[in-house]
Structure formats: structure tokens, C-alpha cells
Amino acid sequence: MSRGRALRALIRKDLVIELRGREVVLAMLTFVAAAFVLVRFGLGGQEVAGGTRAATGLLWVVIVFTSLLGLVRSFAHEREAEVWDGLLTAPVDRALFWVARSCATVVFLVTMELIALPAFWLFFLQSGRSPSLPVLVAAVFLADLGIAVLGSFLAGVAAAGRASEVLLPVLFLPFAVPLVIGAVTVTAGTFSPQTSDFTTLEGLGFLGLYDTIFALLGWAMFEYVVED
Amino acid sequence: MSAPTVTPERPRIDTPTAVTALACVLMAVALWLVFFWVPNDAIDGFRQRIFYLHVPIAMTTYLLFVWGAINAARLLWTGDLSLDLKSYVPMHLGTVFGTLTLITGSIWAHTSWGVWWYWGSEELNSFLIIFLFYCAYFMLRFSIEPGERRARYSAVYALLGVGLIPVSVAAVHLAQNEFHPIVFTDRGAQMANGMLFTFLVAFAAVFTLAVSMYLVELRGKRLDERLADLRRRAAGRA
Numbered sequence: 001m002s003r004g005r006a007l008r009a010l011i012r013k014d015l016v017i018e019l020r021g022r023e024v025v026l027a028m029l030t031f032v033a034a035a036f037v038l039v040r041f042g043l044g045g046q047e048v049a050g051g052t053r054a055a056t057g058l059l060w061v062v063i064v065f066t067s068l069l070g071l072v073r074s075f076a077h078e079r080e081a082e083v084w085d086g087l088l089t090a091p092v093d094r095a096l097f098w099v100a101r102s103c104a105t106v107v108f109l110v111t112m113e114l115i116a117l118p119a120f121w122l123f124f125l126q127s128g129r130s131p132s133l134p135v136l137v138a139a140v141f142l143a144d145l146g147i148a149v150l151g152s153f154l155a156g157v158a159a160a161g162r163a164s165e166v167l168l169p170v171l172f173l174p175f176a177v178p179l180v181i182g183a184v185t186v187t188a189g190t191f192s193p194q195t196s197d198f199t200t201l202e203g204l205g206f207l208g209l210y211d212t213i214f215a216l217l218g219w220a221m222f223e224y225v226v227e228d
Numbered sequence: 229m230s231a232p233t234v235t236p237e238r239p240r241i242d243t244p245t246a247v248t249a250l251a252c253v254l255m256a257v258a259l260w261l262v263f264f265w266v267p268n269d270a271i272d273g274f275r276q277r278i279f280y281l282h283v284p285i286a287m288t289t290y291l292l293f294v295w296g297a298i299n300a301a302r303l304l305w306t307g308d309l310s311l312d313l314k315s316y317v318p319m320h321l322g323t324v325f326g327t328l329t330l331i332t333g334s335i336w337a338h339t340s341w342g343v344w345w346y347w348g349s350e351e352l353n354s355f356l357i358i359f360l361f362y363c364a365y366f367m368l369r370f371s372i373e374p375g376e377r378r379a380r381y382s383a384v385y386a387l388l389g390v391g392l393i394p395v396s397v398a399a400v401h402l403a404q405n406e407f408h409p410i411v412f413t414d415r416g417a418q419m420a421n422g423m424l425f426t427f428l429v430a431f432a433a434v435f436t437l438a439v440s441m442y443l444v445e446l447r448g449k450r451l452d453e454r455l456a457d458l459r460r461r462a463a464g465r466a
Contacts, residue, residue: 160377161368162371167371170364171368173360174358174360174392175388177360178357178392178399179399181400182399184403185403202402206399210395214388217387217391221304221387224380224383
């Protein structure tokens, strides 16, 4: 089976499981909406004191925590139903399991953000300026890619330990810190007319670098994660 | 026929003992230089002397993490499980030295800037992210039963941390402005010869201390493994 066909089949498997079970995206949507409301009331009805930058910081922290809901379910079906052993016998590159899972996670994250970002703007930023949409879309996509690539890899690593649902956030959050820094820098810049093109490009470049480094490390090492 | 003579075995000085002795001597010399010999800094005065401890400890922490990652890569490459301890022990010591870096850095921040933690310092903040990563390494390691799986997964996670180091530094640079004192620039060390000498001796002392701790802990862990193995065999025979 060619790599392309195998990858398409694996992505389709993840998406069909989600369409039938609706376990991940609905949970993420409910969580992200509840988190925004929680933050809004936590602020006591006040505006975010740090302005747009602090508000986008809150946005990305909530997105990272929401993404963990989806990531803890990565490879869960395969391991629970003993499908994993069958998958490992397939004559395909094992890194494809991780690539497919990353692609499915990006789809879940983008679906969640289609609702979450307008809700965030409505709750926190509607009195301010509108963001520059192309830059915002690029930043969100690159950050989602980073979360998906690294999160899916670490979900595979965490599955080896006891209580993998608890372990995954512990393994993932140190890696999320630079990602949140990059995403907040670019996202906050999209609301400000003073942001130079260089700052925007620097931020997007950083997110691209982050994705590239961890994609390469993931591709090189995933076979060690699924050896048994 | 004369009784067989037993020649008493001469006490052998092995490498860990020799390195530990050297570390003690170097540390004594370094502390003497730091507190009694080197002149006060022109701007920061006496309090700047924590530099001679903080920077060598931070540099040693990075070296320990690099050594741990190199052994992790060798383990994955060769499949030699004896490298697991050689990867784990530097990580463990790196976390101990990392804690010391954060404590001494915090003291330096308080004496220089008046706050125990300054979020504008690139070095402190990127170090904090990397330190958090190594704490997570232990969570992973101790959630897997000892054996081949633990060695392999620990090595994979340790190598992932190598990617985090440049990314953290770049991210913190993206977010902040410069404030941390920069002593080593591309034009060399920005300090007087006496200060540089004291710094080098302090670095040698801290580094030798780390090497001696590495050798002693490695020996201890190997003894633990042998003992556990003997216990298993004894239980099997009983």
C-alpha cells in the first residue's frame, strides 16, 4: 500500500470514529465555552486589565487546556479495543500512525476554534479593533499544527505509563509554554495597527520553526514509541 | 613448612574517590578565592560574588542535560540498555543543579533588581521552561515499570527536550526585552583577569563536583540493580 493511500485510510479511520462517537469535538466545544464563561465571571465582570495582549493570552491558555481533552483520547480506541496489534502488523511506515493522528487532531482543533474564536471575540474583545484575519488564520493554523504534532507524539509516549490521562498534561505543558508565547505574540499583534510586518513575520516564523523541529523529531522517533 | 603469608590488600584509590577528593580541594580553593581574594565588583560590590557560584552551576546543569541526551541517543541507536543509567543519572543531577540555579538566580535577582523573580530576564525564564521539562521527565520515568520499555520511553522524551532548548530561548527572546547581565559576549569575557581566574576555578570546582556525584550515583544505582537481580534469583531458587 502506498504511503498516501495508507495515510488517507488512517485519517479517515480517526474522522469516522469521531463522526460516529462524537466524543472529542463536542467535549472540546463544551469545555471551551464553559472556560470562557468561567474566565469572564472570574474577572468579576471587568475588562481584562492587560488589554488585548492579556486577553489573547487567556485565549491561548484555554485553547491549550481544551486541546488536552482531545489529545488524551489519541490512540485510546486503538489500545482499548486491541486494535493496536492489528495496526502494527500493517505493512506501512509506523510514523504514519502519528502523522494521521496529528492531521485528525488539527481537524478537531480547527472545528472547535470555528466556534471558540468568535465566542472569544464576543466575550472579551468586541469593543476593540477587529483583527487582521489572514494573519490570525495563519497564526492559529501554525499553533494548531504544533499542538497536534507534539501532542499526538506525547500521547503515544504517555500511553506507556500508568494513568496516561494524568501523565499527558504533565509531559505536554512544558512544551506548550514556547508555543503559547509565539501564538500570543502574533495573535495580539493582529489587533494592533502599530505592529510591524517584521514582528508578525518573526512570530509566524517562530511558530513555523517550532512545528518543523518537533515534526522532524517526531518523525525520527515515533517508531521507538510503537515498538511493542 | 611456614604458614602462608597474607599480604594485606593495599587500599585502592578508585576513580570516584579521586574525583571526589579533587572536587573537595577545588571547591575549597574556589570558595576562598570568591570570598577572600577576588576584588569587589565596581558597580554591584560584594553581592556580585554570587555570580561565581550561579553561572558555573547553571553551565554545569546544561552540560549534565546534554550528557544525558547524548546517552539517550546512544541508547536508541545501539539498543544498549546499560546506557539507561548513564542517561538517567545526569538528568537527575541536572535537576538538582537546576534547582540550585533557580535558587542562586533568585537571590541574585533580589540583590540586583529588588525582586525574587524577574519575568523580563530571558535566561531565567528559558531556564525555567527547560527545568519544568526535566521535572516532567521524572514523572514519565517513574510511571513505567523498570526494564526495556522504561529505558526506551525515557530516552525518547529526553531527546525531545533537546528540541525544547532552542525553542524556549527563541520564544522568550520573542516575548521580552533584555535585562539579564551579559558577561560573556562575542568579544570575550567582560571582566578583569582576577575575576576571570576566580570564575574559571569556581567552574572547575562545580563541574568536578558534578562529575564526582555522577560517578558515585552511577555506582550506587548499579549496585541497586545487581542487588535486585540477586534477590530475584534467590527468590527463584527458594
